[in-house]
Amino acid sequence: EIVLTQSPGTLSLSPGERATLSCRASQSVPSSYLAWYQQKPGQAPRLLIYGPSSRATGIPDRFSGSGSGTDFTLTISRLEPEDFAVYYCQQYGSSPWTFGQGTKVEVK
Amino acid sequence: EVQLVQSGAEVKKPGESLKISCKGSGYRFTSSWIGWVRQMPGKGLEWMGIIYPGDSDTRYSPSFQGQVTISADKSISTAYLQWSSLKASDTAMYYCARVTSLRSGNERGWFDPWGQGTLVTVSS
Numbered sequence: 001e002i003v004l005t006q007s008p009g010t011l012s013l014s015p016g017e018r019a020t021l022s023c024r025a026s027q028s029v030p031s032s033y034l035a036w037y038q039q040k041p042g043q044a045p046r047l048l049i050y051g052p053s054s055r056a057t058g059i060p061d062r063f064s065g066s067g068s069g070t071d072f073t074l075t076i077s078r079l080e081p082e083d084f085a086v087y088y089c090q091q092y093g094s095s096p097w098t099f100g101q102g103t104k105v106e107v108k
Numbered sequence: 109e110v111q112l113v114q115s116g117a118e119v120k121k122p123g124e125s126l127k128i129s130c131k132g133s134g135y136r137f138t139s140s141w142i143g144w145v146r147q148m149p150g151k152g153l154e155w156m157g158i159i160y161p162g163d164s165d166t167r168y169s170p171s172f173q174g175q176v177t178i179s180a181d182k183s184i185s186t187a188y189l190q191w192s193s194l195k196a197s198d199t200a201m202y203y204c205a206r207v208t209s210l211r212s213g214n215e216r217g218w219f220d221p222w223g224q225g226t227l228v229t230v231s232s
Contacts, residue, residue: 031216044203044223044224045153045203045205045219047218047222050218050220051218090153090155090219092207092216092217095167096157096167097143099145099153099154099155102153
């Protein structure tokens with residue numbers, strides 16, 4: 001099973017700042033099959049990025065994904081108030097698919 | 109619009125059985141895998157397993173194999189997650205989500221969209 005480790009656990013930033021979230025896999029993710037999701041309190045997760053750099057429909061271009069092999073990054077170029085949330089990475093290249101433990105982006 | 113609608117919140121006692129549902133609409137239900145994800149209170153997301161409604165082929169995470177049963181009724185475009193004997197530790201929010209991929213019917217895909225979640229509370 002591929003274990004995904006996200007860092008940092010919590011990111012304290014101000015609106016307008018750049019956020020860089022890391023997702024590291026215990027072994028190479030086949031075909032870089034990695035996705036990112038955003039979850040706000042009381043809501044279901046929402047897909048942001050897949051494959052690992054394609055934006056989902058309707059996702060603003062301030063969100064971008066990159067990486068390959070074992071190291072992946074989600075970047076939010078300029079934080080908007082609605083971007084403060086928890087972010088999860090997920091690999092779907094090797095069964096069982098697995099999630100990282102999440103990174104919380106909070107207002108500084 | 110592709111949509112997944114889950115059944116309502118449940119309150120059960122330890123040892124009871126339960127089956128929750130997830131109804132798909134807006135797409136060919138038999139041509140996409142559907143998965144289940146657990147989120148325990150205040151915790152992260154856990155991948156439980158997926159099912160292909162077209163032929164009921166199923167994959168389970170080792171952590172959930174034997175603990176739950178995933179099934180589907182393609183005649184009513186509905187997937188299910190069931191327990192035969194609930195434990196207090198099953199208390200969680202459960203989400204269903206459609207597996208989407210570049211190739212129709214491929215199990216290696218991302219989750220989109222998600223259902224609204226079903227809260228299961230198990231308490232004596």
